[in-house]
Amino acid sequence: MARRSTPLLRRLLAPSPSPTPSTPLAGAASRRTVTYMPRPGDGAPRGVTLIPGDGIGPLVTGAVRQVMEAMHAPVYFETYEVHGDMPTVPAEVIESIRRNKVCLKGGLATPVGGGVSSLNVQLRKELDLYAALVNCFNLPGLPTRHDNVDIVVIRENTEGEYSGLEHEVVPGVVESLKVITKFCSERIAKYAFEYAYLNNRKKVTAVHKANIMKLADGLFLESCREVAKKYPGIQYNEIIVDNCCMQLVAKPEQFDVMVTPNLYGNLVANVAAGIAGGTGVMPGGNVGQDHAVFEQGASAGNVGNEKIVEKKRANPVALLLSSAMMLRHLQFPSFADRLETAVKRVIAEGKYRTKDLGGTSTTQEVTDAVIAKLD
C-alpha cells in the first residue's frame, strides 16, 4: 500500500509553475532555515560599548537593551554616559570602544552655531570610522509614495565639508575649508565597490558636484573611476548631486549603491531614508579598519525634540535594525535574523507604530511588541 501511495503522493506533490513551490518558503520567509556551522566557542558573550546619548538616545538604546535580554543574545553592554555638551568624548569611552571593537550609540546633541564641535564627528574621526553606511529600503507593510527602493548610501565620514577647519579672515568674512584627499577618496571608493561585490549589488553611483568644484570633487571622481576599473562586473556611473536628489524622489529604483563625499552623503542619505519610510526606521552604521559603531542610519545626530522625549514616543525601529546589523557583524547571524524578523513583523502588522509612521504608540509599546514577536 505504501508502494502504491508513493507515486500518488509524488504526483500530487509535483511542483507546479506558480505558487506551490513558493509557498513553503514564503511561509518560511518569516524564518528561513539555513545551515550555520559555528566554531566551538562562538557562543561566548561579546562586550559592546553602549552610549545612550542625548534626547531620544536613552529611550531607543533602552529598547535595544530590552530586546537583547529577551533574546538572551550573547552580548553584554558596557554603558558610558556621554553628552553633547562635553568638550570631548571622554578618554575611557574611546578606550572601551578600542577594546570591544564594537559600539552602539544614540545621538549626541550638537549645538548650532558656536560651541563645541560635534561629538558624533569627533568620535568618527578619533576611531577613523571612514565609511558611513545607510540601507534605505521599503519595509513590507509600510506604505510609502515610492516602491522598489533598495539603496545603500556609502558616505565618506572623515573629511570633505566636515573638516571643521574654519576661520574668520577679516571680521565679517569667514572661510570654511572643504578638504578632499586622494587617500580618503580611494578608500571610500574601495569600500563601496567591495560592499557591492560582497552583497551582489549590480551598480555603484558616485555623487558629486564636479562641474562646479572641479578640483575637489574631480579628485573624488578620479579615485572612484580607478577603483571601478578593478570591478568590471559592477556597473559604475556618476551623477551630479542636484540631479541626484531630483532623481531620488522621481525614480529611486535606478539607484543601488551610492558612494558620496561627506556632505552630499548626509543629504542623499536623508532623502533616501525619507522616501522609504523615514529616518526612524533605516538602519546604518559607521565602520573603519578596526572598529564599528552602530547608530540610527540617517540623521544619527538628530536627538529629537523635547516633546517626543517627554511623551516617550521615539521610534526604536532604526536602532533595533542597526543592532541586528551589529549582531551580524559580531557573527551571531541567527540572532540577527530573529531580531530583524520580529521587527519586520511588527511593522507589517501595523498595530504598534510611532508617530513618524502614522501611529500613536510609545517606544515601550513598540519594544514590547517586538519582544512578543520573537520566536
Add this chain to the structure above:
Amino acid sequence: MARRSAPLLRRLVSASSPPALQPLPGHGGGLARRTVTYMPRPGDGTPRAVTLIPGDGIGPLVTGAVQQVMEAMHAPVYFETYDVHGDMPTVPPAVIESIRRNKVCIKGGLATPVGGGVSSLNMQLRKELDLYASLVHCSNLPGLPTRHEGVDIVVIRENTEGEYSGLEHEVVPGVVESLKVITKFCSERIAKYAFEYAYLNNRKKVTAVHKANIMKLADGLFLESCREVASKYPSIQYNEMIVDNCSMQLVSKPEQFDVMVTPNLYGNLVANTAAGIVGGTGIMPGGNVGQDYAVFEQGASAGNVGNENIVEQKKANPVALLLSSAMMLRHLQFPSFADRLETAVKRVVAEGTYRTKDLGGTSTTQEVTDAVIASLD
C-alpha cells in the same frame, strides 16, 4: 507507513489552495533573495584560500561542480587542490600543512577498503586535525516530495573516538577484540558544542542518543556529560533516547527531533537515516569542525564514493557538496555568496527539471551544475 500516507493523501486531495501569504514587496515571490543589511569590514572582500581534496569515485565529479559554481559566482575563494586517494597509507603531510594554513578544506570522499588494508583516510584526517564535531543538517527541501514532512534535524556526532577508535587485536586466532573508547573529555566537548549550536541557532531541543541500558559505563559516561552541560542551558529542552527506539521514531515521527547529539557510531547511523527520510544522502549538507579547522564534505555518508556505474555515467548528485560549500562560504564570512548559492540550488531542486538518479531524475552532474549556474542571480 501506509497508515501515515493515508492522512497525507487525504489532506492533499482535500486542500484547495495553499495558504496564501503575501510575498514581500520588491521580491520576485517564491524562492527569491532576501535583503538583509550586512556591514562588512574593509578588506572583507579579500579572497580566501581553501584546500580542495577531490578524492575518489564521485569525488572529483562533485568537487568539480563546486569549483565551477564558485567561479561563476566570482566568489572570493581560491582552491589549493591536492590529490589524495584512499589507497595511500596516510594523508600526505603537504595536505595537512595546507589545511593548517588555510583553516578550511572542502573534500570529496576517500575510498576505504573493506576488511583488511589501511585505516580510513577520512577518519585519519579528522583525528589529525581534531575535528571533533561532525554536523549534518537534514531538512525537507522545498519542491522535493518525500514520505516525511516537517523534518528539520541537525545531527551532531562525536567524530574522534567511540567505536571508531581503530583499536582492534586478535586475542587468539579466531577471536578479535575491538575497543570502543568513551572519554569524559570528548563527551563533554561534543555536548558543549551541541548545546552551543542549539543556543546560537535558536533550536529548542537537544536529544542525546545512546545505548546505556546495555553499555552502562561507556554510554553512561556519555550521558552524564550531556546532562552536566544541559544543566547550564536551562532554556533548551533536553531528553535522551535509546538508539534503537530513536531509529524507529525517526522513520515514524521525525518532527519530534531537533538537535541530536550522539557518539560516533550511532551518529553515523542516525545521520544516514535522517538524511534518507528527507531525500537522501545526495542532498544533505554537512561538515566537520574542531577548535581551529573546518572540513566540509557531503553531509551523511561522506565516505561513500559511489559505484563504478555512477562514475562512468557521471551521474553523481552535486547538491550535497554544493550546499556544504554554501555552509563553507558562511563559515568564511561571505554570507551574501552563501545565500545566492543556496537559493540557486534550492530553485533547481524545486523546479525539478534537472535531477540526478537518486532524486528520481535522469540528469548528469554537469546538467545539474549548469542549471545551478543559470539560476544564480
